[in-house]
Amino acid sequence: MTMGQRKLVPGKARGYVVGFMVVFCMWSAASAQLRYSVSEEVNAxxxxxxxxxxxxxxxxxxxxxxxxxxxxxxxxxFNVNPNDGFLYVNRIVDREKVCAQSSACLINLKTVLENPLEVHYVRVEVLDVNDHAPSFQENETTLEISESVMPGARIQLKAARDPDSGPFSVQQYTLSQNDHFRLEIKDKGDDGKIPILIVQKSLDRETAKNHSLIITAVDGGKRPKSGNMHILINVLDTNDNAPIFSEDDYTVMLKENSPIGTTVIMVNATDLDDGPNGELTYSISNSVNQNLLNLFEINSATGEIFVKELIDFEEKDKYEIEIQAMDKGVAPLTTEKSVIIKIVDVNDNAPEIEVTSFSSSIPEDAKPGTTVALISVHDLDSGLNGKVICSLSEDVPFSLLPSLQEKMFSLVTKSHLDREKYSYYNMKIVAKDEGDHPLSSEKTISVVVSDVNDNRPEFLMSPYTFYITENNNPGDSVFSVKASDQDENENAHISYLIKRDGSEERTASFLNINSETGDIVVMKSFDFESLKTFQFQVVATDSG
Known part of the structure; x- marks a missing residue:
């Protein structure tokens, strides 16, 4: 689906002309956004x-x-066929590898069409297919439940995992037919759906010492896939009070890059039972994914949660940890509570400057507003820490203009250029964020100003006066003229000719000039008594 299209519109410019015509074709950049989708696992x-x-x-x-x-x-x-413009899959795409941390798998491509330059932004969504079955971490688990547990008691089970996303991930759980237990599903967002085993009928150890259940995880494919885990429940005697946390909700703010060992929060729970049945230990629930276990740790005796590894806001800005309080009874009871940790961004990433397109040479007659380069800046931080201002550090006839595309800038001419004054510019681009302690980066761009034929040749003297002795020899070189041109190369290469029109045509016919050197040669012998003075015009022309 095409999100937006723009076509390049060629600009126009005229050069200064002396005796000839030069046309310069300038360009301006445009951009477009396209969006496509493709299923994973399709052939290259x-x-x-x-x-x-x-x-x-x-x-x-x-x-x-x-x-x-x-x-x-x-x-x-992905790649683009330059002959027909088709975007095609370069190799088989495994969505679970490419987008392991994202529910929506969007691949952003930046493309350019050159001569003149157009920038197009293409977004390809890789669609998931149901190519994985749900699986539990263990094929079998054993639970110990006291016979005094009242109907309604909740035991959180280990969730099944499915690498697929969206509707193809785990959508439901079923429990084998029994009289004492039922399932409830808790949606944990990023952590998926968690099965909770609920006691619906009192247990009697003397009637049945254990129960065997099968829990099945089912995904949402049209042909659903499933995985099973065997649950063995041993019924024990009597520890009839579960721990109770002191707070209904635990929410805390934590700065990213906090030192390892920093205390995040301390949770607290109590148990009305006596002795070992009222003594508690704290742990992180086994339903939490391994990434959280790598980042946070809890003191089993005090309930203090502390940082285990450096936290990066740019990877994730919020974590939810299930904390478990368990008593030391023979048949221990547990209670779980969610702790929400919100990560606070600090300004720890300097802006990055990327020159996505660059014209290293620009003619001196370029119109103000001519695009020289396209600049993009990136900052991994958020808010003001990620807001970047881009500027030029020197006073030059160029300026940076923000583009319609976020964090894109165009380097354009802001006034007319004159190669004869400045033939090149070294410009330092500075990108600076707006954090409390701002970070910045720099990049230098060199632009050469190319010559156009905008200067006429000029004679060193005007008029010239010279003398010839009568009875001179025909073919003698009698004088030399010289002109200069401030332009360069062909625009400054001068040739000379004698103007042969009007009243001076007869006199000029007696003279000849070397077109390269300006040396004037007389073609006849002059007689003072017949001709005492004469004048003629020499024309100097550049080769632009």
């Missing part, structure tokens, strides 16, 4: 969409203009 070479067609380009355009991908969110999963 599968077409995703025709970018050229969606942009309104024909094959003749592609012959003269190079189209390519310049950057991507991921390693090269």
């Amino acid at each position: 070479g599968t077409a995703v969409g025709n970018i050229a067609k969606d942009l309104g380009l024909d094959k003749n355009t592609l012959k003269d203009r190079k189209y390519r991908i310049v950057s991507s969110d991921a390693e090269p999963l």
Whole structure:
């Protein structure tokens, strides 16, 4: 689906002309956004969409203009056929590997169409297919439940995991038919759906010492896949009070990059029982994923949660940990409580500057507003810490203009250039964020100002006066003229000729000039009594 399209509109510029015509074609950058989708596991070479067609380009355009991908969110999963503009799969895409941390698998591609430059942003959504079955961490688990447990008691089980996402992940659990237990499902968001075993009928150890159950996890595919775990329940005697946490909700703010060992929060629970049945230990619930176990740890005796590894806000801004308080009874009772940890961003990432397109040379007659380079800036921080201001550190006839695309800037001319005054510019681009302790980075761009034929040749003297002795020899060189031109190369290469029109034509016919050196040669012998003075015009022309 095409999100938006824009076509390049060629600009126009005129050069200063002396005796000839030069046309300069300038360009301006445009951008477009396209969006496609493709299922994972499709074969390499599968077409995703025709970018050229969606942009309104024909094959003749592609012959003269190079189209390519310049950057991507991921390693090269896609490529563009430069001949027909088709975007195709470069290799088989495994969505679970490419987008392991994201529910929506969106691959952002930045493409350019050159001569003139166009920037297009293409987003490809990799659609999930149901290629994994749910599985439990263990094939069998054993629970010990006191016979004094009242109906309604809740035991959280280990959740099944399914690498697929969305509707293809675990959607429901079922429990084998029995008289004493039922299932309830708790939706934990990023942690998926958690099965909770609920006692619905009192247990009697003397009637049945154990119970055998099968829990089945089922995903949401059209042909659903499933996985089983065997639950063995041993019924024990009597510890009839579960721990109770002192707070209904635990929420805490934690700065990213807090030192290892920093205390996050201390939870507290009590148990009305006496002796070992009222003594508590704290732990992180086994339903929590391994990533959380790597980041946080809890003191089993005090309930103090502390940082185990450095926390990065840019990876995740909130964590929810299930904390478990368990007594030391023969048949221990447990209570779980959620602790929400909100990560506070600090300004720990400097902006990054990327020059996505650059014209290293620009003609001196370029109009103000001519694009020289496209600049993108990135800052991994958020809020003001991630808001970047881009500027030029020197007073130059260029300026940075923000683009419609967020964090994109165009380096453009802001006034007319004059190569004869400045033939090149070294510009330092500074990107600075707006955090409390701002971070910045710099990049230097060098631009050469190319010459155009905007200066006329000028004679060293005007008029020239010289003398010839009568009875001179024909073919003698009698004088030399000289002109200069402030331009360079061909624009400054001067040739000379004698103007032969009007009343001076007869006299000028007696003279000849070397077009390269300006040396004037007389073609006859002059007689003072017949001709005492004469004048003529020499024309100097550059080769622009």
